Amino acid sequence: MTIKGKAYIAGIYEHPTRHAPDKSTAQLHAEVAKGAIEDAGLTKADIDGYFCAGDAPGGLWPMVDYLGLKVRHMDSTDTGGCSYLIHLGHAAEAIAAGKCSIALITLAGKPRTGPMPPRAAGAEVDFEAAYGATTHNAYGMCAMRHMHDYGTTSEQLAWIKVAASHHAQYNPHAMLKEVVTVEDVLNSPMISDPLHRMDCCVVTDGGGALIVTTPEIAKSLKKPLVRLIGHGEAMKGPRGGKELDLTYSAGVWSGPRAFEEAGVTPKDIKYASIYDSFTITVLMQLEDLGFCKKGEGGKFVADGNLISGVGKLPFNTDGGGLCSNHPVNRGGMTKIIEAVRQLRGEAHPKVQVPNCDLAVAHGTGGLLGVRHAASTCILERA
Amino acid sequence: MAEAKKLPVPQGNPETAPFWEAAKQGKFLIKRCTACGEPHYFPRSICPFCFSDKTEWEESSGEATIYTFSLMRKSPTGPYAIAYVTLKEGPSLQTNIVDCDMDKLKIGRKVKLVWKPTDGAPLPFFTPA
Numbered sequence: 001m002t003i004k005g006k007a008y009i010a011g012i013y014e015h016p017t018r019h020a021p022d023k024s025t026a027q028l029h030a031e032v033a034k035g036a037i038e039d040a041g042l043t044k045a046d047i048d049g050y051f052c053a054g055d056a057p058g059g060l061w062p063m064v065d066y067l068g069l070k071v072r073h074m075d076s077t078d079t080g081g082c083s084y085l086i087h088l089g090h091a092a093e094a095i096a097a098g099k100c101s102i103a104l105i106t107l108a109g110k111p112r113t114g115p116m117p118p119r120a121a122g123a124e125v126d127f128e129a130a131y132g133a134t135t136h137n138a139y140g141m142c143a144m145r146h147m148h149d150y151g152t153t154s155e156q157l158a159w160i161k162v163a164a165s166h167h168a169q170y171n172p173h174a175m176l177k178e179v180v181t182v183e184d185v186l187n188s189p190m191i192s193d194p195l196h197r198m199d200c201c202v203v204t205d206g207g208g209a210l211i212v213t214t215p216e217i218a219k220s221l222k223k224p225l226v227r228l229i230g231h232g233e234a235m236k237g238p239r240g241g242k243e244l245d246l247t248y249s250a251g252v253w254s255g256p257r258a259f260e261e262a263g264v265t266p267k268d269i270k271y272a273s274i275y276d277s278f279t280i281t282v283l284m285q286l287e288d289l290g291f292c293k294k295g296e297g298g299k300f301v302a303d304g305n306l307i308s309g310v311g312k313l314p315f316n317t318d319g320g321g322l323c324s325n326h327p328v329n330r331g332g333m334t335k336i337i338e339a340v341r342q343l344r345g346e347a348h349p350k351v352q353v354p355n356c357d358l359a360v361a362h363g364t365g366g367l368l369g370v371r372h373a374a375s376t377c378i379l380e381r382a
Numbered sequence: 383m384a385e386a387k388k389l390p391v392p393q394g395n396p397e398t399a400p401f402w403e404a405a406k407q408g409k410f411l412i413k414r415c416t417a418c419g420e421p422h423y424f425p426r427s428i429c430p431f432c433f434s435d436k437t438e439w440e441e442s443s444g445e446a447t448i449y450t451f452s453l454m455r456k457s458p459t460g461p462y463a464i465a466y467v468t469l470k471e472g473p474s475l476q477t478n479i480v481d482c483d484m485d486k487l488k489i490g491r492k493v494k495l496v497w498k499p500t501d502g503a504p505l506p507f508f509t510p511a
Contacts, residue, residue: 126392126402127424130505131478132454137464140452148450148489193453240422240430241473244449244466369450369466370476 004261007092008218008227008382010102011040011211012337014318018175018325020205021113025057026066028108028207033067036209041221042102047211049073049100051091053083054119055109055207055328063106073100079235079373080365081275081330083107084210086375088336089231091212101214108207109328116329128370135277135329136200138369140192142246143280147194149247149295154194156298157279158185161198161322163306164276168319170348175202176323199279201321201331208333218382224344230262230378237371247295249364250374251288258360258376259290266290270356271342272313273335275363276320282306285362286313289376308351317342317351332363336377343381357381387459391502397427400439402503410495410506412471414440423473444495445470446508453484467493467508481509 013035020028029052037044050071056063060076073094077086084107091103109116121129146152162182168174185198218225234253238244259265266289274289276282283297291313292300305311318324318338321331339361341347347356359379366372394402401424404411413425417434428435451465463479465487479487480496492511497504 123426124424126394126398128476130389130500131464131476132457132462133464133476134454137452137454140454141450141464141466144452145450145489190453190455192455195452238466238474238476240420240424240426241469241475242420242422242431244468244474246450246466 002261003089003092003096003231004229005215005227006096007212008215008225009210009336009340009379010213010218010221010223011036011042012340013039014208014325014334014337015108015206015327016173017206018173018204019112020110025109026063028110029056029063029106030067032108032207032209033104033106036104036211040211040223042211044068046102047071047104049091049094049103051075051087051103051105053087053107054078055107055330071100073103079375081277082332082363082365082373082375083330084332084336085361085363085377086233086373088210088212088228088377089233089375092228092231095212095214101217103212105210105212106207107209107328107330107333110205111329112203112205133367133370135367136192136195138367139278139280140195141369142284143194145246146280146284150298152283152298154186154196155182156302157199157283158182159302159304160276160279160282160306161185163304163311164316164320164322166307167317167351168323170350171319171324174319174324175204195278195280201277201326202323203329204325204327206325206327208327208337210336225382226340226343227380227382228377229380230258230260231376232257232261233373233375235373246369247284249284249288249368250372251285251362251364251376254374254376255289255362258378262378264358264378268358269360271317271339271353271359272315273339273359273361274315275331275335276316276322277326277331279322281364281368282315284368285364289360289362308353314351314353317347330365332365332375335361335363339379343379389498389500389505391500392505394503398425401425405497405503405506408497410442410444411439412442412469412473413437421472423469423475443470445511446493448479448487448489448491448493449474450489451479451487463487465508477506477508479509480507
């Protein structure tokens with residue numbers, strides 16, 4: 001049993017807003033849902049499956065009701081920023097099993113307008129809550145150890161931001177459109193050692209949505225055909241403190257599962273959407289997915305190797321979370337959307353990868369240095 | 383001026399109560415599985431490695447080395463150093479390195495346990511040895 005080729009992404013929509021104080025969160029979910037349904041050329045009545053995560057106010061009950069959906073399959077798996085990559089895989093499973101035929105996945109929220117509700121506590125709360133783990137320092141701890149073990153440098157990390165900024169200059173909706181240099185990144189204030197402000201992603205209001213459907217229905221619609229051919233998911237945490245190693249992510253498990261199912265290797269990939277909550281996130285995930293050996297990510301990303309038209313592996317051609325958009329502090333949705341744009345040939349002409357027929361969208365969710373999930377999707381132009 | 387950090391009071395539960403009772407006596411406990419021999423932290427009743435229920439409390443030396451750290455330069459309560467330290471007994475755990483010159487912290491540096499009071503049981507922190 002495989003999901004290879006069993007599900008197509010027929011509709012995508014990224015909300016153009018980056019700041020939405022005048023809208024409700026549920027409203028943003030509805031707007032992105034409407035956008036994706038219209039992109040696919042469908043109507044709301046066609047939707048028979050719905051997927052949302054922790055950003056959806058109240059979860060499935062209020063959202064299905066608010067949107068006015070009538071669904072026969074639903075899933076509220078929440079693994080932070082990579083939830084939507086996991087939803088895509090789960091939607092493909094549901095479609096392959098005949099549990100639904102047209103699935104809607106939504107993400108939306110407003111962290112730039114106001115603080116996000118706190119996450120529910122886990123079994124570790126008494127043993128960790130006092131120490132002030134935040135996104136910044138949890139990723140900072142990974143970067144610190146990666147530098148210690150492999151000699152990775154701040155200059156190498158900076159190249160990731162530089163590449164993202166080269167792409168963002170062509171995205172009219174990007175929050176940060178200015179092209180920056182390695183020196184700019186190194187001269188930006190230190191936030192949590194060794195991560196500078198420009199090693200960090202933006203905080204934006206907004207959202208995105210996907211329509212996932214059967215091969216037959218996708219072929220009856222007007223959009224270029226993009227299908228999921230491999231999916232993997234995994235989780236990693238300190239696990240009782242045994243053999244702690246913060247230099248790799250759960251991508252070391254989700255990646256190989258996805259590539260094996262797809263029957264392709266990292267060498268075959270023409271475009272990569274890699275979750276860029278921080279520069280170190282990208283570097284570790286490229287290693288974990290097998291684009292280079294563990295420890296060689298610094299060399300791999302340097303000298304513009306991630307810039308479309310310049311380097312070997314064009315990444316995050318929308319400007320990514322580092323420059324364009326990071327709705328609800330959850331980057332997985334926009335990773336899928338830009339990968340689909342590339343495979344459709346709908347990316348900005350300045351960053352469109354020629355003959356882009358195979359892409360990966362990959363992300364992590366949670367705190368990389370504490371507990372996180374990872375999910376990998378291999379997408380193909382059909 | 384940053385406000386002094388108010389530490390959260392450990393809530394405890396039936397599974398972890400012995401840890402917090404020992405903490406009040408200044409003893410830092412980890413768990414060890416007598417089936418597979420592996421120590422772990424934070425404490426569970428069932429071993430996270432072999433899933434045996436034969437886990438026992440064991441007092442840790444409180445001696446550790448810094449596995450990694452990051453200095454949060456700004457926060458409402460001022461700068462702080464978050465870290466993972468690896469205990470002499472094996473398990474690594476999340477903590478803060480306190481009462482030190484944070485700019486001199488290094489991976490591999492030896493640290494030792496120090497308790498910080500809360501309105502309930504104290505919490506374990508580490509400081510350079």
